[in-house]
Amino acid sequence: MRCLITGGAGFIGSHLVEHLVGAGHDVVVLDDLSTGHRENFAAVRRRISFMRGSVADLSTCRRAMEGVDYVLHHAAVTSVHRSVDDPGVTHTVNATGTFNILLAARDARVRRVVYAGSTSAYGNSTRLPNCEEHIAHPLGPYAAAKLAGERCDRDYDHVEGLWTAALKALGPAWTINGDVKCRYKGNLNIRRDGVDAARLLADLRGIAFSLGSACASGSGRPSHVLRALGLDYREARSSIRLGFGRYTKVQELTDACHQIAAAAKAQEHLVA
Numbered sequence: 001m002r003c004l005i006t007g008g009a010g011f012i013g014s015h016l017v018e019h020l021v022g023a024g025h026d027v028v029v030l031d032d033l034s035t036g037h038r039e040n041f042a043a044v045r046r047r048i049s050f051m052r053g054s055v056a057d058l059s060t061c062r063r064a065m066e067g068v069d070y071v072l073h074h075a076a077v078t079s080v081h082r083s084v085d086d087p088g089v090t091h092t093v094n095a096t097g098t099f100n101i102l103l104a105a106r107d108a109r110v111r112r113v114v115y116a117g118s119t120s121a122y123g124n125s126t127r128l129p130n131c132e133e134h135i136a137h138p139l140g141p142y143a144a145a146k147l148a149g150e151r152c153d154r155d156y157d158h159v160e161g162l163w164t165a166a167l168k169a170l171g172p173a174w175t176i177n178g179d180v181k182c183r184y185k186g187n188l189n190i191r192r193d194g195v196d197a198a199r200l201l202a203d204l205r206g207i208a209f210s211l212g213s214a215c216a217s218g219s220g221r222p223s224h225v226l227r228a229l230g231l232d233y234r235e236a237r238s239s240i241r242l243g244f245g246r247y248t249k250v251q252e253l254t255d256a257c258h259q260i261a262a263a264a265k266a267q268e269h270l271v272a
Helices: 011-022 038-047 058-064 080-085 087-107 141-170 197-203 224-228 233-237 250-271
Strands: 002-006 026-031 048-052 070-073 112-115 187-191 239-243
Touching (some): 011 026, 011 038, 038 048, 197 239
Parallel strands (some): 026 048
Antiparallel strands (some): 187 239
16 A cells, blocks of 8 residues: 655654554655654655655645555644744645645545644634534634645545435436536536426426526526537436535435436336
8 A cells, every 4th residue: 555644754744654664555755844854754764755845836746646545644834823924824835735635636546635634723612622513713824724624625525425426326327518527526417318307307396406507497498508518409408407515415415316317217208
């Protein structure tokens, strides 16, 4: 197993490096050495790959991610005092840097990213110990940037999971409209040959979706947005749009997609 540890020259990161090397794993360390030190992993230096660079640079993250299976993301500006004096740098490393790691990991098809959060996101909580169910109340730029990175990580993973679950529940008969690479995965715009989407909308009044785009749902006419994408009249009329996000549960989305797929399937018998 190949693991990338960002901030691996720091106190916590270097201990993870030694542990994973001792367990027989291939380890890559990415660290800009702004606060970390090579001496922290000197005992295993010859057994790891070290890259000096910052997570604030996306191209560096992509290079470090090559062949990686798992990422343990610990790189951060950890000084609260520095975050007040220079909040821009703190945000760039802690928030944007986390976003860069997620992008690079997605494109490299990494199995999992483990993010090192901070209890500072909950502020001076009167309820201890802190847990993720508590309301976030960050005090200062450092805490705010760490919370932003955490939310980015969790929301990205959640929406990606919803997209995958929706496509699986709908089945292979549906086609995604437009370029999949350019589509936000919290908005599923799809079509199925032979489906009357307007009838589908009338049959499934308990599910919130539209006829390909908002401009089509009220008029009954095919979406001019989808026509502009290159879909013909028949394809546009067989299209629907389904949105989901942070507050959508996987099970409720799966149930809705099963109902949509069943209602679309039933239309085949009406045509026959």
